[in-house]
Amino acid sequence: MISKEHITNRFINYVTIDTESDPNSDTTPSTKKQWNLANKLAEELKTIGMQEVSIDENAYVMATLPSNVELDVPTIGFIAHFDTSPDFTGANVNPQIHKNYLGGDILLNKEEQIVLSPDYFEDLRLYIGQTLITTDGTTLLGADDKAGICEIVSAMEYLIKNPEIKHGRIRVGFTPDEEIGRGAHKFDVKKFGADWAYTMDGSQIGELEYENFNAAGAVVNVKGKIVHPGYAKGKMINSMYIATEFINSLPRMETPEHTEGYQGFFHLCAVKGKVEETTLEYIIRDHDRKHFEARKEVMQKLTDELNNQYGSEVIVTEIKDQYYNMREKIEPVLHIVDIAEQAMKEIGITPLIKAIRGGTDGSQLSYMGLPCPNIFAGGHNFHGRYEYVPVESMIKATEVICKIAELTAQKPVN
Numbered sequence: 306m307i308s309k310e311h312i313t314n315r316f317i318n319y320v321t322i323d324t325e326s327d328p329n330s331d332t333t334p335s336t337k338k339q340w341n342l343a344n345k346l347a348e349e350l351k352t353i354g355m356q357e358v359s360i361d362e363n364a365y366v367m368a369t370l371p372s373n374v375e376l377d378v379p380t381i382g383f384i385a386h387f388d389t390s391p392d393f394t395g396a397n398v399n400p401q402i403h404k405n406y407l408g409g410d411i412l413l414n415k416e417e418q419i420v421l422s423p424d425y426f427e428d429l430r431l432y433i434g435q436t437l438i439t440t441d442g443t444t445l446l447g448a449d450d451k452a453g454i455c456e457i458v459s460a461m462e463y464l465i466k467n468p469e470i471k472h473g474r475i476r477v478g479f480t481p482d483e484e485i486g487r488g489a490h491k492f493d494v495k496k497f498g499a500d501w502a503y504t505m506d507g508s509q510i511g512e513l514e515y516e517n518f519n520a521a522g523a524v525v526n527v528k529g530k531i532v533h534p535g536y537a538k539g540k541m542i543n544s545m546y547i548a549t550e551f552i553n554s555l556p557r558m559e560t561p562e563h564t565e566g567y568q569g570f571f572h573l574c575a576v577k578g579k580v581e582e583t584t585l586e587y588i589i590r591d592h593d594r595k596h597f598e599a600r601k602e603v604m605q606k607l608t609d610e611l612n613n614q615y616g617s618e619v620i621v622t623e624i625k626d627q628y629y630n631m632r633e634k635i636e637p638v639l640h641i642v643d644i645a646e647q648a649m650k651e652i653g654i655t656p657l658i659k660a661i662r663g664g665t666d667g668s669q670l671s672y673m674g675l676p677c678p679n680i681f682a683g684g685h686n687f688h689g690r691y692e693y694v695p696v697e698s699m700i701k702a703t704e705v706i707c708k709i710a711e712l713t714a715q716k717p718v719n
Contacts, residue, residue: 307459307703309436309696316438316455316699317400319387320447325395326388326485333363333491334388334481340364342387346454346479353462355477363491366479370461370472378473378714382502383460383706384666384677385453386483389445390688399441408433413690414442421691428509428685429693436696446692448684452699453505454479456682459699460706472710476502480666486627489669501641501676503709504667509657510698511649512681515635515642516660517668518569518590519597520627523604525551525585527578528619541580547611547619548576548583554607567592567660569600592630592660628664634671635678642678644716648708654701657681680705 322342327335334340343364350358350368357369372378389395403411408430411421419442423429429437440446457477464470476499480488483506507514529544555571557563564570569591577584589604591597601624608622635642642658649656667677683698 307463307700309700312455312459312699312703313402313436313438313696315459316452316694319451319455320398320400323396323398324388324447325391326482327391328485333487335485335487336388339388339481343479343481346387346458349458350461350477353458354465355461361493364481365492367497368461368477370464370475370477372472372474372714373468374471374473374714376473376714378716379500380474380476380498381710381713382476382478382497382499382675383457384478384480384502384504384670385450385457385506385682386480386488386666387451387454388481388484388488389447389451390449390484392688393445393690394443395445395447398444398447400446401439401441403437403439406432406435406437411437411439413439417442419690421693426686426691431509432695432697437693438696439693440690442690445687445689446684446694448682448692448694449687450483450506450682452684452694452702453682456505456699456702456706459703460710463703463707464710470707470711472714475710478502483666486664488666489673492666492670492673494670494673494675497675499675501638502667502670503645504665504670504677504679505682505702505706506665506667507661507679507681508683508685508687510681510683510695510701511654511657513642513645513649513656513658513678514661514665515678516592516632517628517630517664517679518592518662519594519629520664521589521597521601521624522627523587523589523601523622523624525587525604525608526621526623527551527583527585529580529582531580542615542619543580544583544619545578545580547615548578548585551585551607551611551620555603565662569593569596571600571604589624590662594630628668629672631665631668631671631677635676638676641676644712645678645680645705645709648705648712652701652704652708654705
């Protein structure tokens with residue numbers, strides 16, 4: 306199918322373009338440098354023979370592979386994002402290729418003695434004998450989600466070159482700013498025109514996901530009073546101590562470092578404080594909608610209790626929902642998950658159907674009217690210096706896309 310050299314070169318070509326997004330920006334895309342890859346992708350889609358290629362004023366890229374069957378079959382889509390996380394630098398990415406991985410430590414950076422080790426990252430042992438692409442230890446890699454883009458473009462190119470593979474109309478979409486939660490905000494679902502789609506944004510080979518967290522963000526603002534510390538008795542109110550009470554009153558074991566699977570959490574992301582004022586930033590996550598609502602109630606109840614304790618409104622908590630579990634929107638059309646599962650099995654992949662401990666553009670798109678499960682793109686250890694992707698996983702993901710297209714063409718529209 307796709308050669309290792311071809312898909313490796315395409316992937317490296319993408320990840321060496323800096324596309325880090327910025328949560329503090331109010332533009333779309335949030336950084337001008339995202340345009341560099343967006344424009345490149347639009348031109349590349351034209352070059353490989355895609356039709357109806359467009360790039361809008363917000364850098365959303367879309368294109369069409371026309372149907373080559375006479376039957377009226379569903380239009381499907383494949384979506385990935387081209388921005389990288391602001392959690393770790395994506396500038397000057399220097400990919401390292403490790404052929405025939407033997408299962409031991411990989412020295413990423415000799416000068417700084419940065420090592421990617423299976424003793425800590427056990428999943429490495431799944432890929433013994435394969436070709437791994439890593440960072441040089443000083444940046445993230447960008448497999449999240451440039452691996453997904455690479456696979457979608459490669460699959461479209463393969464289908465164009467092999468017209469004997471029958472498929473319906475296929476739409477592809479590449480988005481900015483997914484890493485800061487805005488990837489779907491300006492996605493034109495009507496223009497995209499698909500019956501359903503798949504985001505190629507998962508991790509380990511075989512992952513197939515149609516459940517994700519319900520999510521909210523909370524900002525807790527604590528007011529204090531500053532007076533001269535030498536004359537502060539009975540007068541000073543130190544907002545940092547009250548903020549500490551708030552932090553310690555939430556369930557300590559219901560945090561990211563103590564939870565897994567379907568367990569939700571409260572996550573304290575940032576603290577900024579002085580005597581006069583302290584601000585806490587939280588994210589709230591839970592797969593179960595009732596538990597999610599209960600977590601928000603816990604924070605509000607704690608706010609009320611501390612305000613009653615101090616006899617005034619020293620704490621104001623603002624909670625805003627961010628996205629919801631897409632399972633609610635996928636279950637009525639569960640056949641779209643079945644197709645992806647069958648596609649994996651037919652090319653020798655064991656599907657790993659599980660819930661995402663995070664969010665995805667697919668969640669927001671599902672609530673916008675475009676049901677959108679998530680499929681593996683192959684990368685591991687996203688958002689940091691230990692990120693890597695097996696080339697063989699990218700090839701398999703490309704094959705999955707082609708097989709989904711083929712299977713969908715066998716299911717006429719009712």
